[in-house]
Amino acid sequence: MYSLAAYGRMVADNIRTDAYAQALKQEIKAGDVVVDIGTGPGILAFLACRFGARRVYAFEPSGVIELAKEIAAANGLADRIEFIPKISTEGSLPEPANVIVSDIHGILPFFRQGLVSTIDARERFLAPHGRMIPAYETLWIAGVRAPEIYQQQLGPWNSRPYDLDTSAAHVRRINSIDQCWLTTDQLFLEPRCLATLDYKTLKQTNLDATVSWTVDHASQGHGVVLWFDSVLAEGITLTNRPGAPRLIYRQAFFPWLETLNVCSGDTISVTVSARLVGEEYVWRWDTQHGSKNSPNSAKPPLRQSTFFGTDFSLAELRSSALRFQPKLN
Numbered sequence: 001m002y003s004l005a006a007y008g009r010m011v012a013d014n015i016r017t018d019a020y021a022q023a024l025k026q027e028i029k030a031g032d033v034v035v036d037i038g039t040g041p042g043i044l045a046f047l048a049c050r051f052g053a054r055r056v057y058a059f060e061p062s063g064v065i066e067l068a069k070e071i072a073a074a075n076g077l078a079d080r081i082e083f084i085p086k087i088s089t090e091g092s093l094p095e096p097a098n099v100i101v102s103d104i105h106g107i108l109p110f111f112r113q114g115l116v117s118t119i120d121a122r123e124r125f126l127a128p129h130g131r132m133i134p135a136y137e138t139l140w141i142a143g144v145r146a147p148e149i150y151q152q153q154l155g156p157w158n159s160r161p162y163d164l165d166t167s168a169a170h171v172r173r174i175n176s177i178d179q180c181w182l183t184t185d186q187l188f189l190e191p192r193c194l195a196t197l198d199y200k201t202l203k204q205t206n207l208d209a210t211v212s213w214t215v216d217h218a219s220q221g222h223g224v225v226l227w228f229d230s231v232l233a234e235g236i237t238l239t240n241r242p243g244a245p246r247l248i249y250r251q252a253f254f255p256w257l258e259t260l261n262v263c264s265g266d267t268i269s270v271t272v273s274a275r276l277v278g279e280e281y282v283w284r285w286d287t288q289h290g291s292k293n294s295p296n297s298a299k300p301p302l303r304q305s306t307f308f309g310t311d312f313s314l315a316e317l318r319s320s321a322l323r324f325q326p327k328l329n
Helices: 004-011 013-026 043-050 065-074 113-127 145-158 165-176 314-319
Strands: 033-037 055-059 081-084 097-102 125-131 136-144 176-180 187-199 205-213 220-232 237-238 251-262 267-277 282-291 302-305
Touching: 004 013, 004 043, 004 055, 013 043, 013 055, 013 125, 013 237, 033 043, 033 113, 043 055, 043 267, 065 081, 065 176, 097 113, 097 251, 113 125, 136 205, 136 267, 145 165, 145 176, 145 220, 145 251, 187 205, 187 220, 220 267, 251 267, 251 282, 251 302
Parallel strands: 033 055, 033 097, 055 081, 097 125
Antiparallel strands: 136 187, 136 220, 176 251, 205 267, 220 237, 220 251, 267 282, 282 302
């Protein structure tokens, strides 16, 4: 659930909102039925009406749906939009949709129940030859040389603040993902495609991918960065790649356990996985560094996961077990 301030920042992001407006204008035909998943204050639903939709079904489980209703009434759109106060996976429609639109991911498409909702809506709501906005997204990865961001992520836990042993916090922080703004000059390993999500055919909500590089110059490496390129409709794109005009969505920085000193000819391989556990994704990134100067002394891989960066109480873990049965207290 977002705050009203967060929704305001999304609407005020002209690059993002203008791109969605162009995609809706291009994809909606007069008389179409449109589904808006996670409508929030309703901006995309209102634009769908403006571009010719006969009926819009707008799903939003949070209280901001009441604000959306008020704005719809103030603009004479209340009779064309049905606001449904549920998550879309729990709802149903009286007719098929010609267009499904959503912007329910964070800095990466693998975000909470976003992919689950998208796949479910496509399977249950979309008419034959219907259109999805976005149509597809590509996930990218690159190696990063960014000592300032690395130190900023670790914060005080990389030293002994006030002569205190804070290594327990360091372990958690080094296994956490952070948001960042990077420039292309900070990439020491070229961008590689990690995955492509075609929303017309997508079935899986998890990610498993491995990419490898051969280093072409000596450098230091501090981690990898992930971002997305989104094709909302033909010819209409949105990206948060390093160096692009800034969106509300930043890039995702995955730090390494230690700074890697690499030489020309070294190899680096990174395996990234994401698993939806409950309402959140658990990320894992394993990194193997092969040194050209020491080919027979392979270093152990760096194994990291957001699981190690999260605190769980014993009671929480027990209650999440499949065989858990609550007892009266």
